[in-house]
Amino acid sequence: MDWLNTISRTFFDFDAMVEVLPQLLGVGLLNTLIISIAATILGVVMGMVVAVMGISRSKWLRIPARIYTDLFRGLPAILTILLIGQGFARLSQSVFGPSPYPLGIIALSLIASAYIGEIFRAGIQSIDKGQGEACRALGMSYSKSMALVVVPQGIRRVLPALVNQFIAIVKDSSLVYFLGLLVSERELFRVGQDAAVLSGNLSPLVMAGIFYLIITVPLTHLVNYFDNKFRTGRRRPTAPTSGLKELKELDAASPLITGSNT
Amino acid sequence: MNLTSSSSSATSTNQPSQDIEKFHGSSLELQNLTMAYGDVEVLRNVSLNVAPGTTTCIIGPSGSGKSTLLRGVNRLHEPKSGDVLLAGESALKVKPDILRARIGMVFQHFNLFPDHTALENVALALWSVKGMSKSEARERARRRLAEVGLAERADHRPRDLSGGQQQRVAIARALAMEPEVMLFDEATSALDPELVKGVLNLMAGLGGRGMTMLVVTHEMGFARKVADQVVFMDEGEVVEIGTPTELFDNPRSERLQRFLSEVL
Secondary structure (H helix, E strand, C coil), X not given: CHHHHHHHHHHCCHHHXXXXXXXXXXXXXXXXXXXXXXXXXXXXXXXXXXXXXHCCCCHHHHHHHXXXXXXXHHCCHHHHHXXXXXXXXXXXXXXXXXXXXXXXXHXXXXXXXXXXXXXXXXXXXXCCHHHHHHHHHCCCCHHHHHHHHHHHHHHHHHHHHHHHHHHHHHHHHHHHHHHCCCHHHCCHHHHHHHHHHHHCCCHHHHHHHHHHHHHHHHHHHHHHHHHHHHHHCCCCCCCCCCHHHHHHHHHHCCCCCCCCCC | CCCCHHHCCCCCCCCCCCCCCCCCCCCEEEEEEEEEECCEEEEEEXXXXXXXXXXXXXXXXXXXXXXXXXXXXXXXXXXXXXXXXXXXXXXXXXXXXXXXXXXXXXXXXXXXXXCCCHHHHHHHHHHHCCCCCHHHHHHHHHHHHHHCCCHHHCCCCHHHCCHHHHHHHHHHHHHHCCCCEEEEECCCCCCCHHHHHHHHHHHHHHHHCCCEEEEECCCHHHHHHHXXXXXXXXXXXXXXEECHHHHHHCCCCHHHHHHXXXXX
């Protein structure tokens, strides 16, 4: 049983795991969540702009949105993060100070916004054309009908896809360590990796992995829950009512309103 | 033939003391209206006169351009040539949003906003287009819903309403904007049979109260009883136009005779 021992010492060294726990909780988890949530918020805002541009009737809005999406969706995340993080380090220094942390968030949000833009676009375009027509027939402008009726319905429809995107961002946030983070800025992966070097085995990284799963697995199930709820609707099953009941309701309406066609 | 709304036989509780709110329908005139989808002309040189407060029913086989005609009137689809006169003024010269606020439209599939309650469906355009305060808008929406018999369902969402109720919400939504003309695009075609009459009665009532109405319908009984004028269209053209008696009892064209023999 030598190999079992080796596995257990490499991946499940209990002491090493316990030792890294406070750092994972206090530093790693915190930073992973800050990076992911900030990148998601920025990504949702930018993604909405990209989506609305992408469905515009003007090609001067449509084409830039298309290029933007193709670019950031088509490049490997690590490449974008390095290009943005190192390429704009100077500029970032004068705005945010020496930490590459904000640039990492911005790079992640650029990638995210390309995906989220596509998610929103698909959602908005899946809304029945009659909705926009009904708005316009009431005298609403294109932008008003989008903002008040079409886009909110589209967003609701793509909520599960957005949660999936958040999961992807949580995982991609581990790439920010490439930019070189201060000790207090390290996210889960970097904390785990540093501890792994000290402990001489991979157990701290396994622990970091467990933390990722703690974030992502419940969210995956939340997606399924959402999906179910939206597919079957919020409807409580009700007993069918006879169409004849409705006729009484009409009769009860003011007789001054309905003319006679009987 | 004008239906007076107080002649309802629905209930015996007539209340003559209560004022019947009259609508002030405007005249509508189509002059050589031609409409196209791309290169395909689906409406050719259609001219039509609708006097204020009258009801015109448009009948005809599918693909005859009836719906397209309605969509040309409020410019959901821009006409290729010709003109539309609303109250004597060219509708093509005003901003489409302004024009559409003056013209109500009711669709075959209701097109209610599914995430809004019945009340919010009616109130939405009142505050967002007419600039009413939200409480004012809700107040008026409540009144309009009561008029179509849905006071108690104001807080239901469309999915919890029957087709007939949904269509009545849609009518209330259009009426709340105080339009000068109402367009009905096969408003009862998607309804369960027992609910059709309720909606038709409601429409007839509007005509009786002075609304100018342009009604695309397959309900020949409604056209015969309620219309002041019936238009028969086929292949993008007006084939025959006249009173219900003239068209239904005395169809002149062979095409109308064929059509009527199929639908009656």
